[in-house]
Amino acid sequence: MNEVKENMAYKPQYGPGTSKVAENRRKQMNPNQKLEKMRDVTDEDIVLILGHRAPGAAYPTAHPPLAEQQEPDCPIRKIVTPTDGAKAGDRVRYIQFADSMFFAPCHPYQRTYTECYRFRGIDPGTLSGRQIVECRERDLEKYSKELVETELLDPARTGIRGATVHGHSLRLAENGMMFDMLQRSVLGEDGIVRYVKNQIGEPLDRAVAIGKPLDEKWLKAHTTIFHSLGGTAYRDDKEYIEYVQRIHTLRTKYGFLPKEA
Amino acid sequence: MTEAIYPQVRIVSARFLRPDTVEELLNRLVQIGGILRMSLTGQNLPATVPYGPARGKPNPHPDRKVIRVGDQDVQLQVQVGNVILELEDESYIPAVEEAVEEVFASKDFSCTVQRGRFMKTQPTISDYAKYGPDADKEILGLVDPRKKEGPIIIQGNK
Numbered sequence: 349m350n351e352v353k354e355n356m357a358y359k360p361q362y363g364p365g366t367s368k369v370a371e372n373r374r375k376q377m378n379p380n381q382k383l384e385k386m387r388d389v390t391d392e393d394i395v396l397i398l399g400h401r402a403p404g405a406a407y408p409t410a411h412p413p414l415a416e417q418q419e420p421d422c423p424i425r426k427i428v429t430p431t432d433g434a435k436a437g438d439r440v441r442y443i444q445f446a447d448s449m450f451f452a453p454c455h456p457y458q459r460t461y462t463e464c465y466r467f468r469g470i471d472p473g474t475l476s477g478r479q480i481v482e483c484r485e486r487d488l489e490k491y492s493k494e495l496v497e498t499e500l501l502d503p504a505r506t507g508i509r510g511a512t513v514h515g516h517s518l519r520l521a522e523n524g525m526m527f528d529m530l531q532r533s534v535l536g537e538d539g540i541v542r543y544v545k546n547q548i549g550e551p552l553d554r555a556v557a558i559g560k561p562l563d564e565k566w567l568k569a570h571t572t573i574f575h576s577l578g579g580t581a582y583r584d585d586k587e588y589i590e591y592v593q594r595i596h597t598l599r600t601k602y603g604f605l606p607k608e609a
Numbered sequence: 610m611t612e613a614i615y616p617q618v619r620i621v622s623a624r625f626l627r628p629d630t631v632e633e634l635l636n637r638l639v640q641i642g643g644i645l646r647m648s649l650t651g652q653n654l655p656a657t658v659p660y661g662p663a664r665g666k667p668n669p670h671p672d673r674k675v676i677r678v679g680d681q682d683v684q685l686q687v688q689v690g691n692v693i694l695e696l697e698d699e700s701y702i703p704a705v706e707e708a709v710e711e712v713f714a715s716k717d718f719s720c721t722v723q724r725g726r727f728m729k730t731q732p733t734i735s736d737y738a739k740y741g742p743d744a745d746k747e748i749l750g751l752v753d754p755r756k757k758e759g760p761i762i763i764q765g766n767k
Contacts, residue, residue, distance in 0.1 A: 510662070511662060512660065519623065519624055519625050519690060520625070521625045521672075522626060522627045522630060522718075527625060527688060529653065530658060530668055530670075534671065548661050549658050549668070550663050
């Protein structure tokens with residue numbers, strides 16, 4: 349895991365803004381801040397949801413372990429310690445999330461920032477309605493566990509979806525679940541959400557429980573999404589607007605060699 | 610195609626509806642009478658996974674159900690979000706509003722009834738290019754006219 353060094357010349361700010369939403373964003377991004385653990389999911393459950401290998405199977409490899417192969421004389425390789433997955437030569441695999449606009453605790457851009465601050469050896473891809481993160485399989489399972497178990501995920505408003513992700517901008521269902529064409533997760537009579545299919549929509553041998561949906565009050569207090577209907581409106585956070593406008597102006601003027609007064 | 614003289618309403622709920630709620634709502638609407646055509650719209654729930662690595666595999670979905678409306682069985686193919694109605698005349702609108710209010714009174718989310726024009730009145734060039742000159746104008750603009758299953762006819766109580 350990454351952490352900010354004590355003796356750095358400056359203190360990272362992570363993001364602008366005075367609102368609760370901005371504060372939640374900073375909290376998630378700051379690697380020194382421990383994310384609240386909301387639920388327990390076993391390693392086997394994670395492997396089942398990911399669907400990349402059978403639980404208990406050996407990790408397939410893309411290349412021999414680093415210790416067994418001759419590496420070129422490269423100064424960068426001497427500086428960077430390989431992650432466990434890279435050391436073992438694992439394949440690169442992925443996990444993808446879709447976050448509902450209705451006060452999900454995280455959202456694609458936020459996920460990418462958070463992961464870049466917190467994890468090593470990852471390749472995140474950010475899209476409007478989904479966010480994918482690729483890395484070595486062994487590392488992926490470790491990171492996925494953290495992404496699923498902590499406050500970054502709400503069982504109802506966040507979907508683990510490898511394909512057919514549509515739903516983040518749609519109305520919620522009557523029971524509060526985000527629309528999923530493949531219905532990978534089902535809200536049971538007992539109020540617990542269970543994954544009945546893996547992230548690409550193949551039925552699982554057994555259902556994987558990931559806990560109860562968080563209530564509306566908790567979601568509104570912990571969301572990182574600005575929402576003018578029922579939440580914090582973006583325009584109410586003056587500092588955020590000022591910052592974004594400054595970046596926008598500087599980007600636009602970039603070709604003219606901007607100089608700040 | 611619809612005749613522009615008939616009034617239309619759209620019932621929009623704040624949440625996607627469960628099949629049993631749809632069944633309750635439609636049965637209540639059917640009792641009112643005066644409905645010429647009805648269309649259920651929402652997100653498609655395909656019978657097989659349409660794309661991705663699991664493409665072609667069956668897609669069991671708890672909301673893709675057969676519901677009973679009036680004297681007919683209706684296979685739901687979408688997660689119902691809106692119900693569009695074409696009525697005989699405007700006098701039926703208050704009754705529709707009342708029925709909607711009644712069904713949604715016990716729910717913790719709202720549902721509105723909008724008046725306007727929600728069905729196509731004229732085929733477009735794209736419709737002509739896609740479906741040709743002989744497409745069934747009764748359903749054009751509501752569903753794909755190439756679909757094998759025709760509309761479901763619920764007998765009125767007149």
